[in-house]
Structures are given as C-alpha cells and as structure tokens.
Amino acid sequence: EAGVVQSPRYKIIEKKQPVAFWCNPISGHNTLYWYLQNLGQGPELLIRYENEEAVDDSQLPKDRFSAERLKGVDSTLKIQPAELGDSAVYLCASSFKGSGSYEQYFGPGTRLTVT
Amino acid sequence: TQLLEQSPQFLSIQEGENLTVYCNSSSVFSSLQWYRQEPGEGPVLLVTVVTGGEVKKLKRLTFQFGDARKDSSLHITAAQPGDTGLYLCAGERRLWLDNTDKLIFGTGTRLQVFP
Numbered sequence A: 001e002a003g004v005v006q007s008p009r010y011k012i013i014e015k016k017q018p019v020a021f022w023c024n025p026i027s028g029h030n031t032l033y034w035y036l037q038n039l040g041q042g043p044e045l046l047i048r049y050e051n052e053e054a055v056d057d058s059q060l061p062k063d064r065f066s067a068e069r070l071k072g073v074d075s076t077l078k079i080q081p082a083e084l085g086d087s088a089v090y091l092c093a094s095s096f097k098g099s100g101s102y103e104q105y106f107g108p109g110t111r112l113t114v115t
Numbered sequence B: 001t002q003l004l005e006q007s008p009q010f011l012s013i014q015e016g017e018n019l020t021v022y023c024n025s026s027s028v029f030s031s032l033q034w035y036r037q038e039p040g041e042g043p044v045l046l047v048t049v050v051t052g053g054e055v056k057k058l059k060r061l062t063f064q065f066g067d068a069r070k071d072s073s074l075h076i077t078a079a080q081p082g083d084t085g086l087y088l089c090a091g092e093r094r095l096w097l098d099n100t101d102k103l104i105f106g107t108g109t110r111l112q113v114f115p
Helices: none
Strands: A005-007 A010-013 A019-024 A031-037 A044-050 A053-056 A065-068 A075-079 A088-095 A110-114 B005-007 B010-014 B019-024 B031-037 B044-049 B055-058 B061-065 B071-076 B085-095 B100-105 B109-114
Touching: A005 A088, A010 A019, A019 A088, A019 A110, A031 A075, A044 A065, A044 A075, A044 B100, A075 A088, B005 B085, B010 B019, B019 B085, B019 B109, B031 B061, B031 B071, B044 B055, B044 B061, B071 B085
Parallel strands: A010 A110, B010 B109
Antiparallel strands: A005 A019, A019 A075, A031 A044, A031 A088, A044 A053, A065 A075, A088 A110, B005 B019, B019 B071, B031 B044, B031 B085, B055 B061, B061 B071, B085 B100, B085 B109
C-alpha cells in the first residue's frame, strides 16, 4: 500500500513569489492534515480536512495561505506571496476516522526555502 | 505556543548507553503518542499509550504514560546508531463533538548515537 505522497520534495523560491504543495493521502483515509515544521521542532497543525470540509483552520494564516481538497482526496496548500519566514518543511498526513485508532500517517514533506 | 515540552532538546551519546527523554505538559491528554523522524522523512509512529500509568515496551524502547496523563517518558536501553533521529511526543485531544482528534506535538528531542 502506497503511503502519503507529497510533491515537490524541495522548492526554492524568491520572496513574494507564489508556491503550491500537493498531497495525495493514503487511499481511503478521510482525514487529511497539513503541518508546518521548523528545523528541529515538532510539527504545528495548519489545517485539517474531514473529506472535503476544512474542520480546523484556526492556525492557518489566511492572509497568504490557502488550501483546498475539492474531491475529498488529494489536497493542495498554497502560499501567496511567500515570505522569508515561511521557510520550513510542510508535512501532509492522513488518517482513517472509522478505525478506532487515531494514528496519523505522514508524508516525507516538502522543504521550502524562501530567499 | 507549545503545550508539550520535551527534554533534553539535544542528546549525543555513545553506542551502548541508556537514555531517557521526557515529555511534560500541564494539560491532560486522551492519549500520548511517540514518533521518530529521520532526516528528509515524515514522523513515524512508534507507540500510543492511553491509560494513566501505562507502560509499553518496543524491543529496547520503554514508554510510560504518567498517572495523571499529563506527561510521558521514553527510555532507550543500549542505544544503537540506528536509534539516531528526532523523537517527538504528541498529545491527543479528543474532540467529542465531532469524534475527531487533534494532535499537539512536543518540542522534539534530537538524538545522536555514535558508534
């Protein structure tokens, strides 16, 4: 079974440019998460989807960040315009709500460098 | 704001030594998860502890959940170079209204085991 797939793995952009990240969760997982992880620190939740609905976006900086999960499967996270402080690893995770377990499965992440 | 503080932040030891990582909070969690993350990869779940005072063993790793479900520890016996990585604890907040969960990650402990 394929794990959570993210692309690109690395992205280098200049400040003020837009950038987008893509995530394909594990097949059948109805919950999808986007996290931000700074170097050596724990992930911080940006947004959580239940199917196609964003049920927790309280930590998403909505002035520049947006996300969508139109068909309840894969998802994109966009930053426009990017700032120097956005340099981090963006992790996507998924889980299956009905299994009784709340284990989250993480993708490898996209490392963003803003110059 | 990180609700879960891990200590130590960094740990560098020789192969064969024992070590303990602590995860502390003033908040109560439904469960506590431990993850290990290697460079360029997403976190991978090691164990979930649910009951206050619970102890789980995974080969040379021993995990304990505090009686009050506010803290946890990870003890590694006879560390090996393969144990090198970023160890993350994550507290689960069960959201009963919509039967979902929220993971709050700790600050992380970076472990380096030298041969």
